Amino acid sequence: MKFAHFEFDPKTAKLGEGPSSEVYRAIDTRLGRTVALKILRPHVEFDPNAKSRFEREAKHTSNLTHQNIATVFEYGQDRGTSYIAMEFLEGRTLDKLLKDHRLDYEEGLHIALQVASALKLVHERGLIHRDLKPANIMVMDGGHVKLLDFGICRSTGESSITQEGMLVGTVLYMSPEQVLGEELDLRSDVFSLGSVFFHAFTGELPFPGKSFPDVCMSILEAVPAPPSHLRPDFPAPLGEFLHRCHQREPEERYGDGAEIHGALLAISDNLRLSSSAERPSNLRGKLIIPPFELEKDAPGEKPARASEFSAGLRADLRKALGRLTRLDIAIPNELPEDLRDVYVMRGKLIYDGEAAELDYGLERARTNGPSETTRIYRGRVQHSDENEWGLQAKLVGSLARSIKRKLAEYTLVPHPEEGRDPDQAVKLAHRAHRLLHRATAKHLVAAVSIYRGALKLDPSCVLAHAGMAEALVRKFLYWDGDTSFLQEARESAHRALAIDPFAAMAHTALGFAHMMNGDIEEAQREYRLAIQIDHDEWLAHRLLGALLARIGALENAVPLLERAIALRPAHIGSYDHLYGALCRLERYEAAIEIADRGVLAADEHLQKVREDQEARMHKELLLARMGLSDKARETVEEARKLFPKDAYTAYKGGCVLTLVGDLDDALGLLREAQERGFHLQPEIQRNSDLEILRGRKEFQALLT
Numbered sequence: 001m002k003f004a005h006f007e008f009d010p011k012t013a014k015l016g017e018g019p020s021s022e023v024y025r026a027i028d029t030r031l032g033r034t035v036a037l038k039i040l041r042p043h044v045e046f047d048p049n050a051k052s053r054f055e056r057e058a059k060h061t062s063n064l065t066h067q068n069i070a071t072v073f074e075y076g077q078d079r080g081t082s083y084i085a086m087e088f089l090e091g092r093t094l095d096k097l098l099k100d101h102r103l104d105y106e107e108g109l110h111i112a113l114q115v116a117s118a119l120k121l122v123h124e125r126g127l128i129h130r131d132l133k134p135a136n137i138m139v140m141d142g143g144h145v146k147l148l149d150f151g152i153c154r155s156t157g158e159s160s161i162t163q164e165g166m167l168v169g170t171v172l173y174m175s176p177e178q179v180l181g182e183e184l185d186l187r188s189d190v191f192s193l194g195s196v197f198f199h200a201f202t203g204e205l206p207f208p209g210k211s212f213p214d215v216c217m218s219i220l221e222a223v224p225a226p227p228s229h230l231r232p233d234f235p236a237p238l239g240e241f242l243h244r245c246h247q248r249e250p251e252e253r254y255g256d257g258a259e260i261h262g263a264l265l266a267i268s269d270n271l272r273l274s275s276s277a278e279r280p281s282n283l284r285g286k287l288i289i290p291p292f293e294l295e296k297d298a299p300g301e302k303p304a305r306a307s308e309f310s311a312g313l314r315a316d317l318r319k320a321l322g323r324l325t326r327l328d329i330a331i332p333n334e335l336p337e338d339l340r341d342v343y344v345m346r347g348k349l350i351y352d353g354e355a356a357e358l359d360y361g362l363e364r365a366r367t368n369g370p371s372e373t374t375r376i377y378r379g380r381v382q383h384s385d386e387n388e389w390g391l392q393a394k395l396v397g398s399l400a401r402s403i404k405r406k407l408a409e410y411t412l413v414p415h416p417e418e419g420r421d422p423d424q425a426v427k428l429a430h431r432a433h434r435l436l437h438r439a440t441a442k443h444l445v446a447a448v449s450i451y452r453g454a455l456k457l458d459p460s461c462v463l464a465h466a467g468m469a470e471a472l473v474r475k476f477l478y479w480d481g482d483t484s485f486l487q488e489a490r491e492s493a494h495r496a497l498a499i500d501p502f503a504a505m506a507h508t509a510l511g512f513a514h515m516m517n518g519d520i521e522e523a524q525r526e527y528r529l530a531i532q533i534d535h536d537e538w539l540a541h542r543l544l545g546a547l548l549a550r551i552g553a554l555e556n557a558v559p560l561l562e563r564a565i566a567l568r569p570a571h572i573g574s575y576d577h578l579y580g581a582l583c584r585l586e587r588y589e590a591a592i593e594i595a596d597r598g599v600l601a602a603d604e605h606l607q608k609v610r611e612d613q614e615a616r617m618h619k620e621l622l623l624a625r626m627g628l629s630d631k632a633r634e635t636v637e638e639a640r641k642l643f644p645k646d647a648y649t650a651y652k653g654g655c656v657l658t659l660v661g662d663l664d665d666a667l668g669l670l671r672e673a674q675e676r677g678f679h680l681q682p683e684i685q686r687n688s689d690l691e692i693l694r695g696r697k698e699f700q701a702l703l704t
Contacts, residue, residue, distance in 0.1 A: 004078035005030050006037050006085070021054065025088060028073075035073060036089065040082040051082065057149070058084045060127055066501065067529050068118035070138070070146045091140030093148075094200065098134055102203030105235060109268045111137070112197050114145035116264050117501045119193065119257035122147075123186045130184065132192035133173045134199065144525065171215050172205060176248055179216050187250040190260060194245025194253075201238065202230040206246065237267045237405050265498050266408035285343060286328045287321065287403075289314050290335040292347040292358065306351045313349075313358075313392055320400035327407075339365035343407060344373060355384035356391055360399070362406055377406040425458035433467050437571065439614035440646045441478050441677075447471050462503045465496035469509035470539075473516055478647060481679035489513045504534035512543060518682070523547060538567035542574045549581040550686060557581045565597075570605040572598050572618035579625060580688075595622045613643060617652035621689075624659035632656050647676035655689045667698045674702060 001010050008026035015023045015036060026037040040054050058075035061084075065071075071087040094111065097103070103111065115137055122129055131149060138146040175191035177184060198206040206224035209215035224246055227234040241263055247253045254260050292310045294303065318329045327343075335344070347360035359380050363373040381398040385391035432450035435443045448471050454464035472489035476482060490513055496506035511526030524547065530540035545560030561578035568574070575598025582591035602619035606612060616639050623632040636653045643649045654669035674680040681703055684690055693699040 003037070003039070003081075004076060004083065006035070006083075008037060026085075028085065034088045036070075036086045038084040038086060042081060054082055054084070061086075064121060064125065064127075066118055066121045067532060068114045068145055068147055069121070070148050087146075089138050089140055089146055091138050091146075093135050094137040094139055094196070095134035097139060098200060098203070102231075103200045105201070105238070107143075108197065108201050109238075109264065110143055111139060111145050111200070112193075113261065113264050113268060115147055115193065115196075116257055116261040117497070118145075118147040119189060120261045120501060121257070123189070123257040128184055128186060129189050129192075130178070132189055132196055134196055137196070171212060171219075172207070173199075174219060175250075176220050177250065179219050185250065186256040187253045189257070190245050190253045190255075191247075191250075193260060194242050198224060198227065198242050198246070201234070201242075202227050204230050206242075235267070236401070241267055261501075262498050265494050266405055268494075285341070285407075286330065287343040287345060287407075288335065288339075289317065289329065289331045289345045289347075291333065292349040292360075295348065295350040305353070306349065309351050309356070309388065309392065310349050313395060316392060316396045317399055320396050321403060324400055324404050325407075339373070341365070343376075345403065353388075354386050354391070355382070356395060357382040358395060358399070362403065362410075364410070376410050379406075422458040422461065425454040425461040426463055428454035428457065429461055429463035429467050432464075432471075436467065436471055436474070437614055438609070438612045439617070439648050440611075440643050441648065442643070442646065443611070443613075444471060444474050444478060448475070460499050462496045462500045463505065465492050465499070466503050466505035466509055469493035469496065469506060470512060473509060473512045476513075476516055477679050477683075478677060479679075480677050481681070483517075486513050486517055502533050504530040504537040504540065507533065508537060508540040508543065511540065515543070515547065516682070520547065520551065536567055538564050538571070541567065542571065542577070545574070545581075546577040549577055549584075554581050554585050558585070569601055570615065572602045572605070572615045572622070575601065576618045576621050576625075579622060592626070595626050598622045611642065613639060613646070613649055616642075617649065617656070620652065620656040621659070624656050629660040632660050633662070645676065647673045647678035650676060651678050651680065651683065655687065658690055658693060663693060663696070667693065667696070667702075670702055671698070 001008055003026075006026040006028055008024045010024065013025040015025055017023065021038050021040050023036055023038045026035055027033075028035050040051065055075070058072055061069065062072040062075070070089060072084055073087070074085040076083060076085075115132075119129065119132075129147075136147065136149040138148055140146065171179070173192045173195040175184070175188040178188050178192075195206050198204075204225070207215055207218035207222060209218050224242070227239045227242060228236075245253055245260075254263060292314070294306050294310060314331045318331050321327055321329050342365050344363045344365055345360060346363070347358050350357040357380065359378075361378045362376040364376055365373045379402055381395055381402070383391055383394040383398070385394060428450050432447040432454065435450065436447040448468070451464050451468040451471060454461050455468070458464070469489045469492035472485045472492060476485035476489070479485065489509060493506040493509045493513070496503045496509075500506075507526045507530035511523040511530065514520075514523035514526060524544065527540045527544035527547070530537045531544070534540075541560045542564035545557045545564060547557075548554075548560065549557035558578065558581050561574050561581065564571070564574040565578065575594055579591050579595045579598070582588070582594060599619055599622050602615045602622075605615050606619075609615070616635060620632050620635040620639065623629075623635060633656075636656050639649050640653060650669045651673035654666045654673060657663075657666035657669060670680065670684065684699075684702060690699070
């Protein structure tokens with residue numbers, strides 16, 4: 001069937017349908033691409049409200065560019081019938097997944113984080129989705145998620161196309177104010193998202209009912225069952241998240257998609273860490289816990305005993321938080337008068353020997369003076385136990401988990417702060433990035449230090465968080481393959497994305513971490529996301545091009561590496577990888593031309609930046625590949641004189657000497673690189689330059 005400039009078979013290509021539209025898999029004959037073609041039913045064209053909703057969907061979705069929102073290519077009409085051409089997605093909607101099974105926690109959080117990231121942008125644009133439901137969440141192969149259907153999405157400043165009191169959306173997941181047909185704000189979406197993921201994690205609806213009125217009354221009057229009653233191992237932080245989403249009063253919920261995304265990141269971090277209790281979170285800063293206020297009128301209170309219990313509680317809490325976080329924790333006898341850039345926990349304790357109750361608050365002090373604090377959270381813990389030590393342990397456990405979670409949530413969302421210097425932080429981040437790509441351990445350490453300085457000046461500096469993530473992946477490579485650095489790298493990248501979901505550098509760093517961990521598919525996905533967000537993200541082009549070349553996708557690798565060179569001509573590694581890809585395609589003249597260009601670019605760059613070891617070592621490799629063995633050896637000697645104790649220099653030098661045939665010297669340098677901490681095994685396993693060494697016992701010893 002021909003419709004406008006699209007072709008499809010209406011019998012076999014239908015993807016779905018609703019009351020007002022049908023969706024088909026179609027071919028765009030102009031561009032030769034597959035699209036999802038949504039066509040308004042002919043009889044609906046005469047309904048002005050339906051037609052307005054259709055136009056509104058096209059308008060709103062086309063203005064939302066995000067990796068987790070389906071892309072609208074085109075809106076138009078053919079023979080009086082309206083249509084929207086959208087990105088064609090292969091996968092299953094969440095409602096179909098839930099018919100098979102409820103989600104495990106890791107899978108569910110992976111999906112929820114992506115939906116929240118999309119919702120963050122929707123809310124930042126002043127839009128309310130108004131129809132969050134599992135059928136509008138597409139989960140594609142590989143776990144990537146797309147938020148769909150903005151047909152009833154509405155701007156907070158836009159006039160309504162429904163009558164006051166009319167229900168819009170899917171009732172099972174509606175907020176109470178939506179059921180009542182009241183004016184909605186962003187927090188209505190928060191309630192709906194809570195309902196969607198209550199269903200996803202527990203397999204049960206939060207507000208069940210046998211009929212439409214039953215469900216409406218349940219939403220208005222009932223309280224969802226605690227998730228732990230439906231799933232005994234349900235994580236407490238996730239239960240608290242859903243509980244807050246489901247608060248009947250909007251002001252008691254999370255404020256918008258940004259707060260939800262930050263909270264989910266903190267929960268995800270917390271759950272990962274709970275499986276490895278010895279590994280502390282990335283939460284940093286100083287926490288002061290002054291003496292708790294004692295309840296003087298508590299029945300049976302013994303002041304001296306209560307004071308001793310309070311002191312012991314603070315001391316044990318300090319130890320527990322020290323294991324769970326990287327916080328610097330102080331328990332002074334009095335709260336210092338001069339507070340700056342610290343967290344403060346205050347508490348009021350009721351203790352009667354066998355039971356205790358602590359009302360506590362977390363605050364952030366940003367300027368001098370105790371009065372200049374911002375409240376983060378207020379909470380209460382209470383336990384009873386005949387054994388005083390058991391009672392204290394219960395209180396400490398509850399408090400430590402809650403404090404860690406709440407501070408993590410707070411730090412994942414940017415807050416305006418006095419005394420910050422964002423412009424200087426960005427300058428420092430750029431400086432650190434330049435140092436990082438000189439490739440030696442010395443420059444890596446300096447870059448990490450500068451990134452930390454940038455984050456002190458501005459904890460919300462996206463470039464510093466993303467750059468730190470890349471630096472931590474390099475630390476994994478340079479420091480004996482310590483996987484804790486990869487974990488920290490992912491945390492740092494997620495912090496950048498919590499602040500700015502369009503941080504392409506953060507996606508590149510995540511891809512780099514996946515690559516070092518051997519997860520090639522996830523690495524490719526992150527690199528492609530980075531390029532989709534920012535076509536000028538040179539490192540994503542370079543890393544993806546090199547990865548595709550290594551797995552044999554040479555035709556796809558070449559344009560990526562060419563683009564990397566065009567964006568960053570002084571980065572010589574891109575020339576080296578492109579040379580290899582062109583040779584394997586038997587495009588030898590083009591390969592020689594690229595090698596010549598790379599050597600010239602390296603010479604020019606090294607005149608300006610003599611310590612750039614990345615440029616020097618890849619120049620050596622290009623010289624060796626072109627058969628200029630003596631020049632390659634000379635450059636290796638020069639590099640070794642500059643950085644005689646550097647592991648990266650030794651490793652690359654070993655690769656160069658292998659190519660020129662100095663095999664014994666090459667093995668010596670590879671052994672030296674390993675002794676100096678370079679994580680050699682994964683690199684030499686996949687490095688085709690070292691093929692000639694694989695049969696030698698000395699080389700096999702390096703692999704063990």
